[in-house]
Amino acid sequence: MAPDQYTQTDLDFIVPRVLELTYTSHDLKPFAQDLGYQGEPFPFDPERRHQLKCELDAYYAKLYGLTRDELRYILDPADVMGEDYPSETFRVLRKKELNTFGEYRTQRLVLEAFDRITTTQNTQ
Incomplete structure (x- = not known):
């Protein structure tokens, strides 16, 4: 599925989960911020x-x-x-x-x- 085929509903489901799976270190803070997240990394x-x-x-x-x-x-x-x-x-x-x-x-x-x-x- 191409990125432009995702609906807002799809993104609302997928993005928070991908963020939580990937943002487990301060090294990825810019990535988290790009997704609109300003909090601390998620615990592993x-x-x-x-x-x-x-x-x-x-x-x-x-x-x-x-x-x-x-x-x-x-x-x-x-x-x-x-x-x-x-x-x-x-x-x-x-x-x-x-x-x-x-x-x-x-x-x-x-x-x-x-x-x-x-x-x-x-x-x-």
Whole structure:
């Protein structure tokens, strides 16, 4: 998607998240100011960063016109096609998260964000 194709609504969603993900050091103050932000750098919080990235993944999936099932397929083809499906997309991430959290957390968070975005867009 070309930058001139973003709507103001798109920018209102994307820019604050990208700013929070990138502005974690005073070295990037000019960048933050270019985006209209005058505050301090954001703390480097891995949990918060993961949530923001999941929200951005979901938003871009929606921008590109993916359905929820298409996004599910991208995140884990076996989730859509069945456990015996021979393809995996993010095997290492999935395995790591299953071992660490007992679930494929990224998939859950991306799909939850996708559902929130879809619900919000349908009520506007």
